[in-house]
Amino acid sequence: MIIGILGVGHLAASMLAGFLRSGLDPAAILLSPRGKAAVLSARHGFQLAADNRDLVERSDVVVLSVRPQHAPETVAGLPWRIGQTVVSVCAGVPLSRLDVAPARAVRAMPFTASEIAASPTVYFPDVGEARAVLDRLGPSIALPSENDFEVATVSAAVYGWAQDLIRKTAEWSSAEGLDPAISRRLAAMTFVAAGQLIAEKDEPMDQMLEELVTPGGITERGLQVLSLRGVPAAWEEACVAVLDKLTKRRFDA
Ligand SMILES: NC(=O)c1ccc[n+]([C@@H]2O[C@H](COP(=O)([O-])OP(=O)(O)OC[C@H]3O[C@@H](n4cnc5c(N)ncnc54)[C@H](OP(=O)(O)O)[C@@H]3O)[C@@H](O)[C@H]2O)c1
Structure with missing residues (x-):
């Protein structure tokens, strides 16, 4: 499974440290080319995507970690496909604002304690591929509704x-x-x-x-x-x- 990280800033760096700590092969992680991507790729051996389109085409799960106000425009028009899962960690961005069909969208709220695999990460809806990724960052907690997710955030x-x-x-x-x-x-x-x-x-x-x-x-x-x-x-x-x-x-x- 290839995990793509779309938006490689502060939180993404913590999650990447958690993925490495959990034993994930850096070659199974693909980074969008901005922010800390080049430095982290050179240091740890993550793959670098040519652009966001390339990242979506090559990833099975995409973790969306851009600033909330950039989330809707960042995912729009990318080649999403059936069977793909998008895990958005963008605070306060509802699923309805993430146009990633026919991929499945999941919201999650990891903390920077992801870095030490100690983040209690709430997520909604309960999709197996998302859970498998989030469990590497600490105890994941599935929630029954988006309303609950907002309160938990x-x-x-x-x-x-x-x-x-x-x-x-x-x-x-x-x-x-x-x-x-x-x-x-x-x-x-x-x-x-x-x-x-x-x-x-x-x-x-x-x-x-x-x-x-x-x-x-x-x-x-x-x-x-x-x-x-x-x-x-x-x-x-x-x-x-x-x-x-x-x-x-x-x-x-
Ligand atoms: N920080 C936390 O502890 C925390 C905790 C929970 C959730 N979150 C959520 O995580 C998200 C990211 O927060 P952050 O603190 O990591 O922000 P950040 O440090 O500003 O990182 C965002 C990154 O996204 C990149 N980016 C923006 N638009 C892009 C695009 N179209 N394509 C590729 N890359 C793009 C930015 O690149 P440039 O630098 O080139 O603009 C930047 O490197 C937010 O939505 C926030 O709500 C953060």
Whole structure:
């Protein structure tokens, strides 16, 4: 199977690192000729397509990774064929805007943690060829509708907010005198531990937190400050703002 990457920028570079890490032969990957394509091809041995038409003709699965506003025009008029799958990772671009018939279009939302095969990647619809590609980047999660996919895409923004919180925590503790390298590692691994425990257990999250938050203890103290400063409400407002941006975006302009 040949995987074509249409749009070789920041996210594509992370996915390509994940594909290599998963053991995929670089000769089975074909890159569109722009962005980081030439450098990555020279470094790792990926194939380079002559142009986007050549890429579509030679690929079984095409991962579309251009900026959202460029997605509809990029796929238009290319020689799509029956049996081909297009996996669009373009945030907020509905399937209806991707004219790739008679190929099948799938939406997916990988994170840059693809690079270390740790991206929980949501996708819709559940097409086997797409799943086979996405499973190389971390745990893939099929969703039942495009509406669900849009809601789940908010997690791609939350992923960045979590990194920002990790940075803030690390900067605060190193300003307090903790070694910066230890601060960074501790803050990062704290978020990993919090997420992994919830991911691996079935108990209701309310119950897990109730057991964790000792009355009068340090976790409760911090939560009180965060609540007083409106952080939970602001977090929810940020999620709503991202969903709004995803669903109300206009690509006609
Ligand atoms: N960055 C993330 O962490 C992330 C996470 C999830 C989803 N996404 C989605 O991934 C997509 C790409 O994001 P990005 O951050 O990787 O953007 P990016 O770094 O700007 O990469 C986009 C690449 O597409 C190339 N391109 C544009 N039009 C093209 C065309 N017609 N033919 C061939 N190549 C073309 C650009 O080439 P030039 O440089 O020559 O213009 C650029 O190299 C976006 O739709 C975004 O919503 C990104």
